[in-house]
Amino acid sequence: MPEHEFELYLSLLSKFLKLNPQQREEIAEELRGHLEMRLEDLAKEGHSREEAIRLALDEMGDAGELAQHFSTIAKSRRRKLIMRCTLGTAVAFAFGLVLFTAFWNEPGRPHEVLHSMAQEGAAGVSETLPQVQNERVAKLAEKTKVFKSEELKKWDAILDEKFELDLLGLSLQEVLNQMATLGEFQIVIHNSVDEMLGDLEGYELHESLSGLSLRQSLRIILWKQQLTYAPRDGVLYILTMEEALRNRDFYEIQMYDCRDFIVASQNANDEPLERNRIRGEAEQLSEVIQMLVGSQDRWEIAGGQGTIQAMGGILIVKQTSDYHHEVEEFLDQLRQPYLAAQAKLAAE
Amino acid sequence: MTNKTTPDKFDSQLMRGSLDLMVLAILDREAQYGYSIQQKLREASGEKVDLKAGTLYPILHRLEAEKLIRSKWDESSARKRKWYELTKTGRKRLQQQAQTWHAYVHCIQSLLPPKLALTLPAP
Numbered sequence: 001m002p003e004h005e006f007e008l009y010l011s012l013l014s015k016f017l018k019l020n021p022q023q024r025e026e027i028a029e030e031l032r033g034h035l036e037m038r039l040e041d042l043a044k045e046g047h048s049r050e051e052a053i054r055l056a057l058d059e060m061g062d063a064g065e066l067a068q069h070f071s072t073i074a075k076s077r078r079r080k081l082i083m084r085c086t087l088g089t090a091v092a093f094a095f096g097l098v099l100f101t102a103f104w105n106e107p108g109r110p111h112e113v114l115h116s117m118a119q120e121g122a123a124g125v126s127e128t129l130p131q132v133q134n135e136r137v138a139k140l141a142e143k144t145k146v147f148k149s150e151e152l153k154k155w156d157a158i159l160d161e162k163f164e165l166d167l168l169g170l171s172l173q174e175v176l177n178q179m180a181t182l183g184e185f186q187i188v189i190h191n192s193v194d195e196m197l198g199d200l201e202g203y204e205l206h207e208s209l210s211g212l213s214l215r216q217s218l219r220i221i222l223w224k225q226q227l228t229y230a231p232r233d234g235v236l237y238i239l240t241m242e243e244a245l246r247n248r249d250f251y252e253i254q255m256y257d258c259r260d261f262i263v264a265s266q267n268a269n270d271e272p273l274e275r276n277r278i279r280g281e282a283e284q285l286s287e288v289i290q291m292l293v294g295s296q297d298r299w300e301i302a303g304g305q306g307t308i309q310a311m312g313g314i315l316i317v318k319q320t321s322d323y324h325h326e327v328e329e330f331l332d333q334l335r336q337p338y339l340a341a342q343a344k345l346a347a348e
Numbered sequence: 349m350t351n352k353t354t355p356d357k358f359d360s361q362l363m364r365g366s367l368d369l370m371v372l373a374i375l376d377r378e379a380q381y382g383y384s385i386q387q388k389l390r391e392a393s394g395e396k397v398d399l400k401a402g403t404l405y406p407i408l409h410r411l412e413a414e415k416l417i418r419s420k421w422d423e424s425s426a427r428k429r430k431w432y433e434l435t436k437t438g439r440k441r442l443q444q445q446a447q448t449w450h451a452y453v454h455c456i457q458s459l460l461p462p463k464l465a466l467t468l469p470a471p
Contacts, residue, residue, distance in 0.1 A: 027405075030382060030430045034401055037383045037427075061402025069406035077413040 005053050006035045009063055016067030018303040019074050027070055031060065078302065089288055140264040140342055144331040145257040152252060152321065155231040158183050159215040166208050167221070173200035175221060176238060183214055186235040192243035197225060215325065230321050244320045245297060245304055254324050256331055258285060259313035264338045275312065282310035289315075293326050358396050367407055369449060370397065372434065372442040375417060379433040382408060408432060416441050 010028045017024045035056050042052035060066065148156075163182050167175050180187045189200065197203070203225060209217045218229050222238065230237045230250040237250070244250055262281045263273055273281075286308040296302040298319065306319040317327055363370075374380060374388050386404055389397045411417045416438035422429045434442070457465055 026430075029428060031401070031405065033381070033427055033429055034383050034405075038401070059401045061400060066402050066406070070409060073406060073409045073413050 003035070003039065003053060005057065006032060006039075009035075009057055009060065013063040013067050016064050016071075018067075018071040018297070020300055020303060023074065035060065078296070089291075140260050140335065140338055142335075142339065144261065144328060144335070146328055147255040147257070148324075149252070151234075152231065152254070152324075155236075155321070156325075158185055159218070160213050162211060162213050163217070164210045165212075165217055167205040168208055170205055171201045172203040172205060172221065172225070175205055176200070179214055179218070180236075188235045188237050190237050190239035190243060192240040193227060193238055196240050196242075197227075219322070228320070228322050241295075244322070248305055250320050251305055251318050252321060252324065253316060253318050254327075256315040256317060256327065257313070258282060258315055258331065261331070261335055261338070262313050264342070265334075278313045279310065282313050282315060286310050286315055289317075289327055289330065293330050294323050298323060356396070357398050358393075363397065363399075366449065367399065367403070368411065369442070369445045370399070371404075371407055371411065372416065372438060372445065375432060375434045376439065376442055379431045381429045381431050385432070411438070 010032060013031070014024045014028055017027065019027075038056040038059065039052050042055055043049065047055065161183065163179075165175070165178065165182075170178070176187050176189075193200070205221060207220065209220065212220075222228055226241050227238055228241050228244050230239060230244060232250060239247075239250065259278065262278055262285070266273060266277065266281055289308060290296075290299040290301055290306075296304075298304040299306045299308075306317070306323065308318075309316045317324065319327065370389060371385060374385050374392075380388065382401070382405060385408075386399055386401065389399050408417070408419075412419055412432070415435055417432045418435050419430050419432050422431055
């Protein structure tokens with residue numbers, strides 16, 4: 001029989017646990033079992049029900065402290081896993097690259113076929129070669145194709161614009177005002193910032209930033225105070241990272257088409273990949289993103305709100321706008337070695 | 349506190365360094381769930397070891413993270429239980445810790461004045 005007091009305790013504990021819902025539920029389930037058994041035994045020893053509940057909970061100790069213990073253990077476990085995976089990914093990546101280059105340089109392989117086709121082309125089949133090459137070049141796009149809302153596209157254009165900013169001696173508030181004027185948008189300081197830092201007039205800056213986009217400048221000046229930005233409802237919010245981590249309202253969904261990348265990185269022959277293989281690779285890509293992009297705790301695997309779902313090579317990512325930008329940059333960087341190999345091939 | 353009926357419990361400060369060893373030793377006999385580990389420790393120590401649930405569960409989760417024990421949910425009984433058992437690494441660790449423990453006891457014994465060492469109370 002579930003005791004109301006136990007459920008209260010367990011839900012309080014769950015709230016403090018910085019873990020994903022499944023891990024939280026497992027811990028609650030284990031402790032619930034313990035509390036119930038303890039209650040039965042204490043009742044058998046002659047304690048009244050109230051007394052038994054109190055004793056059982058006393059033995060469990062402070063919910064916040066216990067949650068802290070569990071979270072720390074899970075965190076150190078995760079750190080080990082991440083270290084292993086990061087190393088594993090790097091090794092696999094390097095290995096893949098070596099294989100890839102080795103493959104393409106070997107005589108008699110596809111580019112050799114292209115060569116022979118070129119010779120044939122000279123002998124009359126002149127249409128074939130450019131077609132084949134173009135098709136191959138078109139296979140891996142320069143940048144990851146991202147599907148995002150019109151609102152966010154508009155913000156991207158604003159934030160990617162470059163300005164000269166002379167911030168020496170200005171307060172954080174003044175700098176933000178200056179940016180809003182230059183970019184012609186409105187900035188709203190979220191309550192969480194007031195609560196953590198008070199008036200932004202009190203924070204003086206000592207940088208001068210030139211040749212940077214508004215986004216890069218924002219990152220630099222906000223990061224030091226543990227702040228970040230998020231466009232919403234037509235204005236740019238400045239909020240604490242803590243708030244960005246827990247407030248669902250600032251999360252957006254964007255889709256990243258990684259199919260061309262998966263095919264290019266997995267398969268030098270350009271044969272159609274099996275659906276299962278694409279799915280597996282996309283899932284692996286999601287894991288790597290969650291481990292390497294931004295701070296871990298923004299992702300659901302580590303108790304945050306951000307998620308990634310892979311659907312047939314398209315990643316559906318729920319994150320805050322600043323992290324979306326990092327995901328996009330990361331995916332674009334991943335293409336670079338393959339693009340280089342492709343360019344080399346096209347040049348031959 | 350009714351000291352007459354319940355024997356004096358070991359000081360938690362004293363037990364701190366040997367909790368892992370106690371848990372591993374209990375699990376060496378057979379698989380157990382959290383509550384039964386607590387009970388076994390109580391029984392085996394004549395109620396002198398009273399490991400609080402709030403201390404026991406973090407220990408179990410840490411030992412599992414260190415791969416010294418592993419867990420499995422049993423859903424066949426009316427009450428879902430999480431059973432723990434020793435892994436191969438855990439068994440090895442238990443052996444090492446037991447050796448260290450004997451050396452430690454021996455060391456303390458030889459430090460004590462002969463008069464006190466002889467009058468150790470019966471367990």
